[in-house]
Amino acid sequence: MYKTFSELKKELRKNIQGLKKIKIALLGDTATQFLNIALKGTAIHDGFDFEIFEADFGQISRQILDPTSEYYEFNADYTIIFESSHKLLGQYYKSYDSQTVFADNKITYVEELYKTIQGRTKSRVIYCNFPSINNQVFGNFSNKVESSFVFQQNKLNYLLSAEIAVKNNNFFIADLVSIQNKWGRDFMFSPNIYVNTEMVLSLDALPIVAHHITGIISSLEGKFKKCLILDLDNTTWGGIIGDDGLEKIQIGSFGIGKAFTEFQYWVKALQKRGVILAVCSKNDEDKAKEPFEKHPDMVLRLEDIAVFVANWENKADNIRKIQSILNIGFDSMVFLDDNPFERNIVRENIPEVCVPELPEDPAEYLEYLYSLNLFETASFSENDSERTKQYQVEAQRAVDIESFTNVEDFLKSMNMVSDVQAFNSFSKPRVSQLTQRSNQFNLRTIRYTEQDVEELIKSEDHHTISFTLEDKYGDNGLICVIVLEKKTQETMFINTWLMSCRVLKRGMEDFTLNTIVDTAQKNGYKYIEGEFIPTSKNQMVKDHYERLGFTKQDEKWILNVDEYKTKQVYINNKL
Structure with a gap:
């Protein structure tokens, strides 16, 4: 590599x-x-x-x-x-x-x-x-x-x-x-x-x-691997579950089974650190899940897997399906598969996905993967350990929305609540981490260290806002960061607006703008100015300000606070 x-x-x-x-x-x-x-x-x-x-x-x-x-x-x-x-x-x-x-x-x-x-x-x-x-x-x-x-x-x-x-x-x-x-x-x-x-x-x-x-x-700079996608047979365990059966797959403390067990411990450690785990296997789903549910030597369990896809379809198509559920970039994914044919299929069809050339001998998997340093990170917070659960909940939401005839009814049914606060010592690590991780819904793509966040907290020329989002499915944690900057006596500039893609299409954008306008009114500003700085990753928000009712002036977007009409949302402010 x-x-x-x-x-x-x-x-x-x-x-x-x-x-x-x-x-x-x-x-x-x-x-x-x-x-x-x-x-x-x-x-x-x-x-x-x-x-x-x-x-x-x-x-x-x-x-x-x-x-x-x-x-x-x-x-x-x-x-x-x-x-x-x-x-x-x-x-x-x-x-x-x-x-x-x-x-x-x-x-x-x-x-x-x-x-x-x-x-x-x-x-x-x-x-x-x-x-x-x-x-x-x-x-x-x-x-x-x-x-x-x-x-x-x-x-x-x-x-x-x-x-x-x-x-x-x-x-x-x-x-x-x-x-x-x-x-x-x-x-x-x-x-x-x-x-x-x-x-x-x-x-x-x-x-x-x-x-x-x-x-x-x-x-x-926000470019790192977030997700590890695992093949199962001869990658996560030795043998073929459909042919060998539960008792004969190789995991445990003896022979080559030891290599697969230690591999699973490494994967489990990555999951605890916040790396999202997914399964992409050519198998019947019930057979593929059986070791996770029943084998006494399995280190990984179903609760460790954010998205589980097992069928007989093309693996590149299944990885696209995983990506659509997780809503992350292909370039933040790593796919591990023992089969050279499957690796090449993915490389040819989704070249952005990192596909390491695993050694033929499973005993060498770990040392090879250690040497690649695939999952470099510059931050870690307690929220990382909850990431798998959050994506599992998101997958369930994706299934449930299909049972509703319209989106509004679904949003009402979710009982969404957001805790809106200025940055503080408790949120500082997560705010910093979110600025470093968010690439797609990020209007200006500014990165902040914890020291930078501390300076913003103390600044008299900035207003900071963090948003959490909780619903009947679970708690998404801190998912949106806003930094507002005094530009003139009448104008407040949106220095930073970024949001986790996991919470898109729930009205969070409108709820956030309502909050920004409220902050502007309370502090005597007449205008709110926004800016979009394009990157290779954030094209999804290139029309963000236009959709929200801002008017373009030169290269900036302006909103008149006095003319703003509060947008209808189905998110309540946590008291």
Whole structure:
């Protein structure tokens, strides 16, 4: 799945017109020219145009601490700091009098760099952690000697996570340690190349490192995998349920069954993290569901699956059916199937879906999937664990609406209630996450970190509104985010309007506009101004303001508050 460095160089020749441009600052203590190329090539492959400012190596401190530096003139969206383990070892050797607190001193230095950046820019920081070097001064005993380099390096990597990343919303770690654990130190590092060129990453490792770093940026830009679609026979369990029967399929703690059980544990962990699970199987539905319901060794159960499709139709068509229920983009889906024929059918018919080339031996499934880093994320909230239930409820709604002769009767029957509040400390994580995840119903596609949301909460020039939606089927959680901005004494600007696609066609758009107009009236505004900024994903809302009664003036949309007539909805405001 990874392109080679040469293939990434060829990506730079492609036409990048129309790709979203992102400004990246690359600061390193060793040569980063080839990492620069790998990042640009990976970005183009992933649908982005990285404009990269690359400082001369060894200038990290100068670029960040000097307010007049080229780094601040560039004004990067993201700052990648690449400090190498080899330079770290050199710093350690020079700190003879303070080796027992070497990691603590280094953390203080990194915190100073981060706080300086945050005080002067809105750039998010991606910091590369330190792959291990065992200098064998103490051998295995180094883990018991606090002053050893191995001990201090392990402590430093821990503190980067525990003391900086966890506590700072705009600080992210590119986990080079995990890459080395997977691929090996000899794969990552070539002594001859390092001595002669100051490059610490091998040409083979560069694409993998670039993929991981770009994955962080992609997830923050709202482009990531949300859904895992599973084939069943010889993918989720060994054997064919229709031929072998319930007792003879392979799952459990013995033989190849162990590989499928561990695979299911991984899938279950993804589901708990918020990845939507779906089943797409060529099977009779009752047979396909039987292991989920009756097999004692099954880790996955029916309640873990948001959409279950089992029939004898074309799998590409069934994936389209799953997509229509979930209402997410094909490019946010991953399809796993042991059968090369089925994989190719999906690739040819729905090229946006990610279809990994699973190994022939099921024992190798997990290690292969681990290496792909398919489900990168930049956020996690308690709401994620409820996502499967929410999509199951949505599937039930889709079935029930067919029993009504008109939509109005169905909407009335749903008993919908929305909790409308300004952003607060409780909603802050979900608001931030929704801005990062929402691509389709998103008028201006602005992303907010939790730190950004905190600033909006405190701002006197903004009004913030969050909406939940609950009905007789269940609670959808926080599903709509509005940020209103004071433009003039008479005009309020809709800085952000985004909504989960799960709640479309229920009158939520009208309910939201009623609330926006009410906010404008209470604060003395006569006009509301909206704007649509097109992306490749949000074409569904290109006529949003026109449908709601706004009038176009130049490139903006204007609504006269005094002339507005409250729209009829079947959603009640929770008191």
